[in-house]
Amino acid sequence: MFDRIRSDFWYELLNSPVTIVSAIIIVLMIIGCTFAPIFAPHTPFDPATISIMDNNMPPAWADGADPRFLLGTDLQGRDVLSAMLYGGRISLLVGIGAVALSVVIGMAVGLLAGYFGGMADAVLMRIAEIQFAFPPILIALLFNGILKASLPADVFAQAAVPIMILAIGLAGWVQFARIVRASTLVQRNQDYVTACHAVGLPTLTIILRHITPNILGPVLVLAMLQIAVAIVTEATLSFLGLGTPLTEPSLGALIQIGSQYLFSGVWWVVIFPGIMLLVMVVAFNLVADWVRDYLNPRLR
Amino acid sequence: MLKSYLASLSTALVLSTALIAPAHAETLRMASQGDATSLDPHSHNESFTNYFLANIYEGLVARDKTFEIAGQLAESWEQVDATTWRFNLRDGVTFHDGSAFAADDVIFSMDRALSETSNFKHVLASVESYSAVDDMTVEIVTKAPNPILLNDLLDLMILDKQWAEANGAAEPINLQAEEKAFSATNANGTGPFSVVSRAQGERTTLTAFEGYWGETGNVSDVDFTPINNAATLVSALLSGEVDLVMPLPLQDIARVEAGEGVKVVSSAEARTMYIGMDQWRDQIIESPVEGNPFLDLRVRQAIAHAVDAQAIIDRVMQGQATLATQYVMDKVNGYNPDLSRLDYNVDTAKALLAEAGYPDGFELTMDCSTDRYVNDGQICQATVSLLARVGITVNLIAQPKAQFFPKVVAPDFGTSFFLLSWTPSTMDSLNVFQNVLGTRDLDNGVGAWNISGCSVPEADALAAEAAVTMDAAAREKMLQDAMALMVEDVCLVPLHVQQLVWGAAENIDVVQHPTFEFPLEYFNVN
Numbered sequence: 001m002f003d004r005i006r007s008d009f010w011y012e013l014l015n016s017p018v019t020i021v022s023a024i025i026i027v028l029m030i031i032g033c034t035f036a037p038i039f040a041p042h043t044p045f046d047p048a049t050i051s052i053m054d055n056n057m058p059p060a061w062a063d064g065a066d067p068r069f070l071l072g073t074d075l076q077g078r079d080v081l082s083a084m085l086y087g088g089r090i091s092l093l094v095g096i097g098a099v100a101l102s103v104v105i106g107m108a109v110g111l112l113a114g115y116f117g118g119m120a121d122a123v124l125m126r127i128a129e130i131q132f133a134f135p136p137i138l139i140a141l142l143f144n145g146i147l148k149a150s151l152p153a154d155v156f157a158q159a160a161v162p163i164m165i166l167a168i169g170l171a172g173w174v175q176f177a178r179i180v181r182a183s184t185l186v187q188r189n190q191d192y193v194t195a196c197h198a199v200g201l202p203t204l205t206i207i208l209r210h211i212t213p214n215i216l217g218p219v220l221v222l223a224m225l226q227i228a229v230a231i232v233t234e235a236t237l238s239f240l241g242l243g244t245p246l247t248e249p250s251l252g253a254l255i256q257i258g259s260q261y262l263f264s265g266v267w268w269v270v271i272f273p274g275i276m277l278l279v280m281v282v283a284f285n286l287v288a289d290w291v292r293d294y295l296n297p298r299l300r
Numbered sequence: 301m302l303k304s305y306l307a308s309l310s311t312a313l314v315l316s317t318a319l320i321a322p323a324h325a326e327t328l329r330m331a332s333q334g335d336a337t338s339l340d341p342h343s344h345n346e347s348f349t350n351y352f353l354a355n356i357y358e359g360l361v362a363r364d365k366t367f368e369i370a371g372q373l374a375e376s377w378e379q380v381d382a383t384t385w386r387f388n389l390r391d392g393v394t395f396h397d398g399s400a401f402a403a404d405d406v407i408f409s410m411d412r413a414l415s416e417t418s419n420f421k422h423v424l425a426s427v428e429s430y431s432a433v434d435d436m437t438v439e440i441v442t443k444a445p446n447p448i449l450l451n452d453l454l455d456l457m458i459l460d461k462q463w464a465e466a467n468g469a470a471e472p473i474n475l476q477a478e479e480k481a482f483s484a485t486n487a488n489g490t491g492p493f494s495v496v497s498r499a500q501g502e503r504t505t506l507t508a509f510e511g512y513w514g515e516t517g518n519v520s521d522v523d524f525t526p527i528n529n530a531a532t533l534v535s536a537l538l539s540g541e542v543d544l545v546m547p548l549p550l551q552d553i554a555r556v557e558a559g560e561g562v563k564v565v566s567s568a569e570a571r572t573m574y575i576g577m578d579q580w581r582d583q584i585i586e587s588p589v590e591g592n593p594f595l596d597l598r599v600r601q602a603i604a605h606a607v608d609a610q611a612i613i614d615r616v617m618q619g620q621a622t623l624a625t626q627y628v629m630d631k632v633n634g635y636n637p638d639l640s641r642l643d644y645n646v647d648t649a650k651a652l653l654a655e656a657g658y659p660d661g662f663e664l665t666m667d668c669s670t671d672r673y674v675n676d677g678q679i680c681q682a683t684v685s686l687l688a689r690v691g692i693t694v695n696l697i698a699q700p701k702a703q704f705f706p707k708v709v710a711p712d713f714g715t716s717f718f719l720l721s722w723t724p725s726t727m728d729s730l731n732v733f734q735n736v737l738g739t740r741d742l743d744n745g746v747g748a749w750n751i752s753g754c755s756v757p758e759a760d761a762l763a764a765e766a767a768v769t770m771d772a773a774a775r776e777k778m779l780q781d782a783m784a785l786m787v788e789d790v791c792l793v794p795l796h797v798q799q800l801v802w803g804a805a806e807n808i809d810v811v812q813h814p815t816f817e818f819p820l821e822y823f824n825v826n
Contacts, residue, residue: 047681048688052608052615075551075616076681153697153707154586154665241528241670246681246698262531263538264551 012294022286029280033089040082041070045248052077059268072268074257083254084273088280090250094164095231099223101169102230106176107219111207113177114184125181128174139171140233144242160244164237168230179222183215217295224288228281235277251277325520326825328808330544331533334671334701335501335526338484341457342412342472344705345419345735345749347571347723348672350455351817355506355522356396357457357489360387360406360438361450365822367813369450373401373458373490374438382445382770383428389436393513395460396487396494403432408461408470414745417474419709421745422734423456426767444768447775451726463488476706492516492821501526501702506820516821517809528671528700537562537803543825544810546818547674548803550618556803569800570632570814571723572624573673574792575683577603578716580740580753585716586665586695594716598656600790604642605649606690607683609795616678620801624794626787627722627732631814634729634766634779639787641794649690661691667715668696669704674798680719710742713751720751721798725815729779733763737786754791759783 013019032039043049054077057066065072071080109128113121131139144167148156156163187193188211196206235252237243239259244250249257251273258270336349341357354362360374371377374387393401410430413420424430426446433439442449464470469483485498492514493506506522525542527533530549536542538559548556548564556562577594578584584592593599613621625641628634653661668680677698684694694717699707708715724731739755740747762782769775787794800812809824 046688047685047694050685050688052611052682052685055615075678076685077615152586153667153699153703154695157665157695157697241700245696246670246677247684247696256529260530260549261551263534263555264549265554266551 009294013290016290018286019290022283022290025279025283026287029088029276029283030092033085033092036082036085036089040079040085041068042079042082043086044078044083045086047247050077056266071272074254074269075261075266080254080268080272083249084251084276087244087249087251087254087273088276090161090244090248091231091234091252091277091280094161094168094234094250095227097161097165098168098172098230098234099226101165102172102176102226103219103223105169105173107180107212109173109177110180110182111184111211114181115188115203115207115211117185121181124177128177132174132178136168136171136229137233137236140167140237141240141242143167143170144237148242157245160248164234164243167237168233171233172226172230175222175226176219179218180215183218184211187211187214221288221292221295224284224291228284228288231277231281231284251280326518327521327523328519328544328820328823328825329523329525329542330546331525331527331536331542332546333526333528333530333533333549336504337475337702337705338473338500339487339495339498340469340473340481340483341459341487341489342409342415342418342420343483344475345422345455346672346701346705347725347816350725351815351819352524353457353487353489354491354817355493355820356487356491356495357459358491359456359458360453362454363813363815363817363819365811365819369454373406377450380439383442385440385442385449386433387438387440389438390513391436393490394511395463395490396509397460397463398511399460399462401458401460401490402435403438405458405461406438407432408464409456409458412459412464412470412472413456415471418472419475419748420455420472421742422731422748423452423745425734425745426452445770446767447770447772448726448728448730451728451731455725458490460488476709476712493522496521512821514821517824519820519823519825522820526671534803537805540805543805543808544802545804546802548801550620550674550801552803553618553620553801561806563804563806564801565804565810565812566620566799566801567812568629568631568814569723569798569816570629570727571673571721571798571816572627572629573621573679573719573721573795573798574624574627575603575607575795576715576718576720576752576792578753579755579791580713581716584664585714587663587716589662589664592716593656593658593662596656597790598652599658600793601642602649602652602656602690603687603692604790604793605645605652606692607686607793607795608644609641610644611686612679612682613796616675616682617796617798620674620799621796622799624796626783626794627737627792628724628729628783629797629814632724632727632729632732634732634776634783636780636783636787638780639784642790646689653690653692658691661693663693663695664717665695665697665715667704667708667718668698669701669719670698672701672704673719673721674801676719679795683719708751710748713753715751718751720749722749723815727815729783730763730766733759733779733782737782737791738763752792754786754789756785756789756791759785759789 055075057069057073059072060070069079109124113124147163238250238252239256244253254273336352337344341353358372362372364370375390377387426442428441428443430440467482473481487495492512494509496505496507498504504524508520534552537545556564579594625639670677684696687694722736735749738746739760740750759782762778766775766778807826811822
């Protein structure tokens with residue numbers, strides 16, 4: 001698998017301009033959001049720098065705009081562009097973090113179930129199937145609700161990001177477990193695994209050193225797709241008011257705040273974060289599509 | 301005095317233009333940003349909940365269409381002597397389930413309002429004893445002459461004794477425990493509307509009670525839906541999905557004014573918004589600060605200087621509010637015209653903080669609702685940013701009122717810094733002293749909403765004296781003096797008096813009262 005990447009990766013990639021554009025967008029967003037404090041013209045999460053007297057300014061090209069605020073300001077006087085960069089950082093962090101958690105849990109469960117089979121397989125996969133029967137957003141709401149009920153309100157507000165990573169990560173592991181189990185079932189009967197047994201390698205080494213690298217392809221594709229799903233889930237939770245605190249809004253929370261003003265003419269607070277979320281999710285999906293096609297020999 | 305201020309208030313009313321209501325069935329579909337916390341009339345003293353329930357339950361007295369106090373379940377009353385009041389109950393009144401209304405229901409409801417989990421102990425704070433003289437007469441004896449007993453009784457809703465006892469609802473729901481009891485979702489009052497269905501936070505439907513004793517408008521069914529998102533709420537009104545939106549989100553006033561078939565109805569509301577500061581704990585909660593900075597008057601003054609209430613009015617409230625100088629608005633009896641608000645001044649605030657030993661400010665947590673008051677979440681955010689300028693770091697916990705109220709209410713008062721507001725339903729500032737400003741004495745129904753835990757004994761004494769003073773002028777002076785003491789002590793930081801703004805379909809006639817009542821029996825669908 002990794003050999004193939006070296007030989008034709010660039011050729012395939014350069015023949016897909018859509019993927020290149022998407023990848024560039026993702027890279028730019030990750031850089032822009034990660035280094036938001038450097039790129040953002042204002043620091044929207046620092047209340048001391050916000051003035052309520054600057055509120056509801058339209059984007060820089062509209063009448064009555066203030067050149068300091070390229071995409072306008074919201075009701076609190078927050079710069080929308082800066083809030084998008086800082087909010088995008090939360091969205092990306094939650095998206096990537098939640099998927100990383102899902103991958104870790106899903107791979108552990110899938111490898112155990114697939115390799116050992118029998119009781120372990122039956123029990124683990126039944127649990128996975130039960131959870132699979134519920135929509136992921138419902139599971140995330142459930143975990144979020146449990147954590148909210150069991151933590152003091154101030155702790156919950158300050159730990160909003162890790163809590164969302166946990167809630168969304170715990171909601172998304174099943175798909176990884178299923179795909180890893182299926183791949184492991186195929187791999188464990190391969191000759192190389194038999195050979196490993198023959199030379200007396202410990203089980204853990206066989207699983208981690210020999211089987212795992214061979215099942216990473218589909219996991220990678222799924223992970224890219226799931227990042228987009230996790231970002232949308234985070235936005236949904238925040239839109240429902242269950243996510244980030246009002247003073248540190250993620251993209252979803254920004255859209256929620258902006259959506260309150262749809263009829264009042266203050267359109268920029270909802271439109272720009274909405275576009276950013278859309279572009280982010282579409283870009284992740286397009287890149288994931290390409291990676292899937294690339295890794296699937298039958299499609300070429 | 302009572303008459304004169306009531307008369308001045310009545311000018312604020314939006315009166316019905318319909319002369320005689322047509323007799324056919326009309327459904328009124330109304331929506332609000334939040335729901336009533338429960339259907340239990342003694343559990344949570346919150347205006348929206350109270351007045352939603354006032355369509356289902358009734359009291360001995362109530363405000364009529366012109367905001368005058370009139371008999372409701374009491375047909376008439378007389379004062380036997382200075383402290384003894386005799387109420388003659390209305391004949392032929394039945395509860396929604398058909399059982400007859402009698403004096404034992406009144407006695408039961410008073411017992412219930414005084415029980416441990418009640419949030420309405422204050423309504424009977426002045427009462428020494430009460431008894432049923434006969435089946436249709438109730439006697440109330442006050443501890444001392446009480447000039448505003450009738451005002452106090454406005455909030456006392458009457459339940460059916462047999463119904464409550466048979467259904468395990470003899471005591472009010474414990475608000476803090478978020479109990480889900482029978483009386484949270486079921487109601488049996490004598491009011492003009494009975495409950496058809498109730499799904500908390502989703503939908504409540506009411507229907508006109510066939511056996512209602514009084515006159516009503518032509519509303520036959522009420523369909524109430526809480527809609528939290530402002531844009532959804534307004535689009536529901538504009539598209540004709542709902543007939544009445546209250547309150548109307550301020551940013552959408554212009555849109556509704558320009559809309560076809562819809563109108564904006566507004567008048568002054570007797571609600572004063574304020575910020576509260578913990579003055580009773582030795583250590584404030586949810587903060588890394590050692591001790592309690594708010595015990596120092598200078599810190600409280602600093603907060604008042606730092607919060608630019610005028611900017612909040614201009615920007616967050618879009619001008620739909622007036623600056624509050626004290627804890628009641630100008631139409632409430634006991635308002636003190638001589639008081640002024642501490643001016644907005646960052647330097648003064650910083651200097652005061654430095655003097656108090658916090659030159660670099662401190663960090664704390666603020667509790668705030670997001671669906672209770674007009675733009676409450678936004679007011680809190682603005683406060684956070686205003687306080688950041690004097691070095692005070694505020695971690696904001698903004699939650700829907702279903703989570704907010706259980707956290708901050710008695711007996712735990714689980715907050716050290718918060719946004720809240722009060723409407724004296726009696727239109728008399730004594731109500732504010734009994735609930736919000738008086739030194740806490742929960743067993744006697746005083747200070748149940750004194751979440752700040754502030755205490756000014758001289759003001760308590762003045763309020764107590766006013767409570768038993770029959771001379772209206774002397775009484776008003778006492779209340780004004782007491783208010784001045786509270787303001788001087790910066791018990792709370794007053795923000796603004798909000799405007800009552802509703803959006804309605806053109807064909808709906810509504811009645812607005814400054815206390816936020818919405819007596820649906822006076823509404824008409826044309």
